[in-house]
Amino acid sequence: MQIVLGITGGVAAYKAAELARQLTNQGHRVRCILTEAGARFITPLALSSLTGEPCLGANPDMGEWRANPSVEHIELARWADLVVVAPATANSIGKTANGLAPDLLSTVLLATRAPVLWAPAMNTGMWEHPAVQANLARLRSFGHGVVEPGEGVLACGEEGAGKLADVGAILEAIQMYGTPNLAVLQGRQILVTAGPTREDLDPVRTLSNRSTGAMGLALARAFRDVGARVHLVLGGDLPAPWGVETMRVRSAQDMLAACEARWADCDGLVAAAAVADQRPEHLAAEKVKKTDGPESLVLVRTPDVLATLASKRRPDQWAMGFAAESEKHLDHAKAKLKSKGLDAILVNDIQSGRAFGTQANTLIPITPQGVLPALGPLPKERLAQAVVQWWAHRLDVSDRAQQPGF
Numbered sequence: 001m002q003i004v005l006g007i008t009g010g011v012a013a014y015k016a017a018e019l020a021r022q023l024t025n026q027g028h029r030v031r032c033i034l035t036e037a038g039a040r041f042i043t044p045l046a047l048s049s050l051t052g053e054p055c056l057g058a059n060p061d062m063g064e065w066r067a068n069p070s071v072e073h074i075e076l077a078r079w080a081d082l083v084v085v086a087p088a089t090a091n092s093i094g095k096t097a098n099g100l101a102p103d104l105l106s107t108v109l110l111a112t113r114a115p116v117l118w119a120p121a122m123n124t125g126m127w128e129h130p131a132v133q134a135n136l137a138r139l140r141s142f143g144h145g146v147v148e149p150g151e152g153v154l155a156c157g158e159e160g161a162g163k164l165a166d167v168g169a170i171l172e173a174i175q176m177y178g179t180p181n182l183a184v185l186q187g188r189q190i191l192v193t194a195g196p197t198r199e200d201l202d203p204v205r206t207l208s209n210r211s212t213g214a215m216g217l218a219l220a221r222a223f224r225d226v227g228a229r230v231h232l233v234l235g236g237d238l239p240a241p242w243g244v245e246t247m248r249v250r251s252a253q254d255m256l257a258a259c260e261a262r263w264a265d266c267d268g269l270v271a272a273a274a275v276a277d278q279r280p281e282h283l284a285a286e287k288v289k290k291t292d293g294p295e296s297l298v299l300v301r302t303p304d305v306l307a308t309l310a311s312k313r314r315p316d317q318w319a320m321g322f323a324a325e326s327e328k329h330l331d332h333a334k335a336k337l338k339s340k341g342l343d344a345i346l347v348n349d350i351q352s353g354r355a356f357g358t359q360a361n362t363l364i365p366i367t368p369q370g371v372l373p374a375l376g377p378l379p380k381e382r383l384a385q386a387v388v389q390w391w392a393h394r395l396d397v398s399d400r401a402q403q404p405g406f
């Protein structure tokens with residue numbers, strides 16, 4: 001890709017040098033633009049030496065207002081396949097969110113038709129300020145991506161949110177914008193779980209959840225469409241897709257048994273099923289009669305399908321989970337990613353009313369590197385394709401990273 005990398009005036013600007021170096025090593029062409037404040041933290045010489053391309057910016061030597069037969073900001077805006085701002089100050093976010101263009105970087109940001117990705121970094125107070133959050137929401141509404149900052153000790157000495165995301169997470173987010181090499185998924189065996197599980201109380205009653213399985217089925221189809229061999233373990237009532245080997249299951253225990261039978265033969269796991277966490281302690285052989293007094297139901301835990309499979313995987317197998325949370329969704333999902341040892345988790349914010357039984361949905365991917373820009377809102381079929389494309393990129397990059405000389 002041809003990437004314009006905007007570097008604005010924060011202490012984390014020094015990390016942009018590593019980002020520029022790694023992008024260049026990965027075969028991208030990178031042209032840096034420094035803001036005037038950015039140039040106080042890092043030199044254009046460092047950036048142009050690492051990228052082999054001129055570094056542009058506010059300093060007259062860097063040519064912002066240099067007499068030029070081609071109009072520089074428009075040329076750059078057209079040249080870019082992607083514009084990344086890392087680190088992005090509150091000031092730079094505010095300018096673009098409000099259509100202001102007082103310097104080269106902000107002008108390119110308004111002029112470009114390429115996708116734009118922001119990696120904010122700032123003091124926690126600034127990050128949590130409603131004005132900054134409103135500006136970010138505005139950028140997201142333009143279709144711009146945001147790599148969420150992490151938490152930690154900041155340069156100002158405070159501890160909290162606002163630390164520039166790891167370079168690895170920014171690189172992963174950038175990969176999401178390239179043309180995917182879908183061939184990496186061809187012939188791969190992928191175990192997909194989808195739908196709700198059902199835990200019976202008696203011959204007529206059951207405990208379940210509101211998942212339909214539509215997202216998991218869309219994922220099964222999307223992996224099938226790029227040539228993967230999909231083994232689908234399906235709960236619920238939706239029809240199985242063609243071209244996919246499907247095993248129908250009812251309870252969490254059935255789902256685990258079906259998955260364990262296939263897991264050793266698979267390259268990866270996409271665990272999209274909404275597995276019931278509890279089941280009634282006793283399954284009554286006959287329909288339980290109603291009584292007049294208060295009634296209670298004793299529940300016990302079901303097996304954790306995802307954690308069990310993830311714990312049994314070989315180093316060459318990958319595991320992707322899903323999290324549907326109604327509050328603190330990113331924190332809960334990060335904890336789930338870590339405790340279950342997953343390669344990625346895709347977070348559904350069910351409080352926003354999108355997820356179960358709806359057509360359009362948004363998923364936020366989290367990997368051990370960090371929180372990546374949201375996929376969507378998109379109809380579930382398109383969203384599933386976006387997940388597959390993102391994952392193909394990730395597999396491709398990690399395959400290439402293992403080759404000598406990468």
Ligand SMILES: Cc1cc2nc3c(=O)[nH]c(=O)nc-3n(C[C@H](O)[C@H](O)[C@H](O)COP(=O)(O)O)c2cc1C
Pocket residue numbers: 007008009010011012035036037038088089090091092121122123126
């Ligand atoms: C030492 C120092 C560190 C700064 N760090 C940050 C930062 O991390 N994030 C931020 O938003 N602003 C930071 N600022 C403030 C910005 O540099 C200031 O808002 C500037 O106008 C940003 O200009 P730019 O967005 O054009 O680069 C810092 C300022 C100083 C003096």
